[in-house]
Amino acid sequence: MTDFTAELEDRLLRYCAIDSQSDEDSPTSPSTPEQLVLARLLVQELHDMGAADVRLTEYGVVLATIPGTAPGPTIGFLAHMDTAPQFNATGVKPRVIRGYNGGPITFPDDPALVLSPEVSPALASHIGHDIVTASGTTLLGADDKSGIAILMTAARRMLTEPLARRAPVRLAFTPDEEIGRGVDPRLPADLAADFAYTFDGGAPGEIEWECFSADNAQITITGVSAHPGYAKGRMVNALTLAGKLIAALPAAQTPEQTEGREGFLHLYSLEGSAARAELRFILRDFDTAALATRGEMLRALAAAIVATEPRAAVTVQIRPEYRNMREKLEQDPRPLERAESAARRLGLSPRRLSIRGGTDGSRLTELGLPCPNLFTGMQEIHGPLEWVSLQDMALATELCLTLVQEVAD
CATH class of the missing domain: 3.30.70.360 (Alpha-Beta Plaits)
Known part of the structure; x- marks a missing residue:
């Protein structure tokens, strides 16, 4: 496997440092101008890497195409640009704990705050990983800037190191997911995909196909x-x-x-x-x-x-x-089956899970575009203990790349 961790680290730290918190009280969409700062950065980076059809829609979604190298259905990949309004997201200072040793992680801006396997059990299985957190007074924003970093890294790989066979890909980066406004009714037609996936989930191998x-x-x-x-x-x-x-x-x-x-x-x-x-x-x-x-x-x-x-x-x-996406995915389980097959090719054990929440995929599925949710590695989201493993993000990047091959095969 290619080591994507350096690129993922660079992207994640840059994206997390941008305050893109959404605001439920705002009548506009995107609900905050800061989200457009990130959107315009992504537009520029997509242009620079050679993506096609790059544009920022009037409803605040960044769209782009990665042309396929083989015929087949068009696959959509999505991540959201906003961060949760429930906790402070101004002045995020992301940092990397390299080669996590299994002990407690302290925070420079709040010495009383401690992240440990006792608090976050998933840490126990991440000894040796490079762990990204914020500094103690803000959330990190890995929800969902880890997803953005994963998709941008995968897009750069597809465009600069073309795979032998690859399905056509459509990318979408949405605003206001955290306040339930991420999917404009125009998005399914503008995305123009046969099916799609959000990268907005947790642990490796998890495929969320049911939601509230x-x-x-x-x-x-x-x-x-x-x-x-x-x-x-x-x-x-x-x-x-x-x-x-x-x-x-x-x-x-x-x-x-x-x-x-x-x-x-x-x-x-x-x-x-x-x-x-x-x-x-x-x-x-x-x-x-x-x-x-x-x-x-x-x-x-x-x-x-x-x-x-x-x-x-x-x-x-x-x-x-939004509505429970299982209602539609049971009628057409092919996106689930393709994701499970791609995960197995990477040596993962895929697990279909219910999520006590929702994603942009929930609304897209309701509108007729099947869209399960895939993992990014994010943990303890919406608070100051939020963290993500760069190695888990690298696995998610490999899953994205394997999926575009899986669909073309």
């Missing part, structure tokens, strides 16, 4: 504002009503109380004042029909508030995000 069905919900409670000194019989405190709604939520159906194939209802934001309160939820279930019942429960709780306090106004908005 997902909705986003927003409840807005409008109360009646009054001077607190003269509020009796006048004020309707929106925050008090929000507290009653929260207290009525089923405690056993939260993320911290569920696992495996159990769905959940997650209150992730509460903002407001006595006059107006806004609650935001994500609703998740592997069964799309069961997902609908979670939305109905929120509507019922909102109606109960109005019944007890008719002077309040309560609105519930539920927005679909």
Whole structure:
């Protein structure tokens, strides 16, 4: 196998240093201008390496073609440019721990923070690997800049060292995946692939083919504002009503109380004042029909508030995000079978997994483009302990290259 680790390290560290965090409150897409900084860099690098049809779409997706050397279906590869908004992503300082020795990893910008096999069990199987982390006060952004580095490295290899047989490849780097806006309805047609894969997964050998069905919900409670000194019989405190709604939520159906194939209802934001309160939820279930019942429960709780306090106004908005991709991949399992075959050619033991989340592939599959999710090596994502192995990323690069041969054979 070719040693891709040096190139992967260079790309990952450069990409992670760019703040490309998405913003759910932004009405634009991409939701932040910083994502376009990374997008324009990728456009330039793709031009420089000789990719064809390179462009940045008006909806913020970088597209490119790697021409095939043999007839066959066109394969799409995707990774997303944004990083998660749940934790600080400004001023990322990536660093490499070479030849990890199995002990605790400390962080220069937060000495109290410790990454170890006890905290992250996957580390125990990575002794001798080169581990990339941030400095302690930010996430790393390997989700999904590891995927970007993998695909850019594979693209450079295909263009400068042509394989004997290679299927045509279409690349797409998307914005706003972390806030559920990564797939514009125009993307499937613009990508023009027969099937695709996101590189946005975890451990080597994992092939994620099932995900949550997902909705986003927003409840807005409008109360009646009054001077607190003269509020009796006048004020309707929106925050008090929000507290009653929260207290009525089923405690056993939260993320911290569920696992495996159990769905959940997650209150992730509460903002407001006595006059107006806004609650935001994500609703998740592997069964799309069961997902609908979670939305109905929120509507019922909102109606109960109005019944007890008719002077309040309560609105519930539920927005679909994506659906369980297994529903479509069971109908056409060929992308899964090709990925499994390519993994076996690399000596890996492929494993079909469910993901308690979603990817751009979830939405693409729903729109008719089959798109399972493949590994990059990222671990402990969305927080300061995030890490990735350069050797795992190299395996993912080999998987990408093997897939384009697999499809052409």
